[in-house]
Amino acid sequence: NFSGTVVAVVGGAVATVALAPVALGAAGFTSAGIAAGSVAAKMMSAAAVASGGGVAAGSAVAVLQSAELKLHTIAVTCVCKECHKVTLNAEEK
Numbered sequence: 664n665f666s667g668t669v670v671a672v673v674g675g676a677v678a679t680v681a682l683a684p685v686a687l688g689a690a691g692f693t694s695a696g697i698a699a700g701s702v703a704a705k706m707m708s709a710a711a712v713a714s715g716g717g718v719a720a721g722s723a724v725a726v727l728q729s730a731e732l733k734l735h736t737i738a739v740t741c742v743c744k745e746c747h748k749v750t751l752n753a754e755e756k
Contacts (some may be wrong), residue, residue: 680747692731703727 691701699705703724710724711717718724 684731687727687734690727692728694732697724697728733750 691703693696697707706727707718707724710719710722714722
């Protein structure tokens with residue numbers, strides 16, 4: 664069934680966007696920066712040593728930190744829009 668497949672794919676995409684910030688946050692990539700003592704901090708340290716003192720733009724650490732910020736923003740926006748819809752629907756009743 665095509666419509667069932669579309670729903671499954673869209674649901675999977677939404678879940679991925681919603682859960683990616685959680686996974687990145689657990690690794691230490693947070694919206695406030697890289698958490699001290701985390702896996703992300705160890706990755707950042709190794710990347711800095713390998714590149715002679717700084718984390719190169721486009722490196723795995725830089726990409727993951729950037730992705731966390733973008734995905735966090737998307738997830739918060741989606742949740743807020745859904746909350747707004749729920750509020751509007753409640754007011755209509």
